[in-house]
Amino acid sequence: MHAFDVLGDPVRRRILELLADGEQPAGTIGDAVRREFGISQPAVSQHLKVLREHGFATVRAEGTRRLYAVDPGPLREIDAWLDGFRRFWTPPLAALATELARGRRERRLREDTTNERTDP
Structure with missing residues (x-):
């Protein structure tokens, strides 16, 4: 099984998300996954086995x-x-970050100008 086949399953991705917070007991993982996906404990065990x-x-x-x-x-x-x-x-995300920063700066400048006009 290819790595993307392993990660293609939403249950296995969720298990990895839970484990990203640190080591977890099988029971804790099973409870969370059963609650979120409505699958049985043996099914959770199979996903853990694949991982x-x-x-x-x-x-x-x-x-x-x-x-x-x-x-x-x-x-x-x-x-x-x-x-x-x-x-x-990466370049489109960097451009988006630049535009967001520009928008925040312009909004801050507008607020500063408005506050200067209303301050006695």
Whole structure:
């Protein structure tokens, strides 16, 4: 299974989002995913298995609990692959940031001018 096939599933993406906040017990992940997606605990376990088998998540035992965490390796590989495409969105996003800053500056200048006229 290709990395994008793994990440193409919204349940697995959500699990990774939950794990991005730090290590989580399987039960906590399962509760959140079952609540949000309405799937069974065995289905959640299958998604966790796919993430583990493809290197996106690690698991360690702590007593009877299983604690999951993100393994950043495959995500770094995806990021490196995306590097070749960043040129398509980086300049437009930079231009948008410039326009937003310009708009904020102009609004601030208008407010300052209005305040100067109304101040006694």
